[in-house]
Amino acid sequence: AKDINEASKQFRVMNPALQIATLNDDANFTMEFQIGVGKGYVDADGHRRIDSPIGTVFIDSIFNPVTRVTYDVEPVSSAKGSLDRLVIEVHTDGTITPENALNHAANVLIDHFSQFVSEEAEPVLKIVEEIDEDVLRIRDLLDSSIDEMELSVRSHNCLEAAGIERILDLVSKEESVMLKYKNFGRKSLSELVEKLGEVGLSFDMDVKRYMLETDH
Incomplete structure (x- = not known):
């Protein structure tokens, strides 16, 4: 895939190590490819269209820009007693920053939990113990x-x-x-x-x- 980056400056392939084909020294290879956007994993059948040209090779696609996520909960001492700190490590393929990926994930989580919130529900009373x-x-x-x-x-x-x-x-x-x-x-x-x-x-x-x- 790195050869695509060398042939065109209009866009950049973020996974240049991806192998597309193996050619002999005297081979002449021409390829047209379609770029699309999506979410998660889409198999080859998900890309099939009736009007696709004959000879089109459909392949699986992985649109997930997050490559690895780890987390750890660490104890933290403070004036308020023993607390916990959440440490999240996010790795991406470069098409999105880890900060933006985490922000998007947080918004998705908030949206999901909002389905459980009822406008008619009584507010939860917060009891705070005041300690000098x-x-x-x-x-x-x-x-x-x-x-x-x-x-x-x-x-x-x-x-x-x-x-x-x-x-x-x-x-x-x-x-x-x-x-x-x-x-x-x-x-x-x-x-x-x-x-x-x-x-x-x-x-x-x-x-x-x-x-x-x-x-x-």
């Missing part, structure tokens, strides 16, 4: 790893040995309980009290108001 910024900040802190506290090696190792991985696990305990852990002394306790105080946390906290239902 401090609650959101502490919620994120509680879900953080103890690694983010930048503790001394001794204190960090003691917490790991005790199975304390998140700050939530730490602030849920009393100071007296912490002193019962192996190799955990007053110095380590003072360090933790100071580190927690810097971000507005403390031992034996009531964390219920900061937790989502999925955290229980």
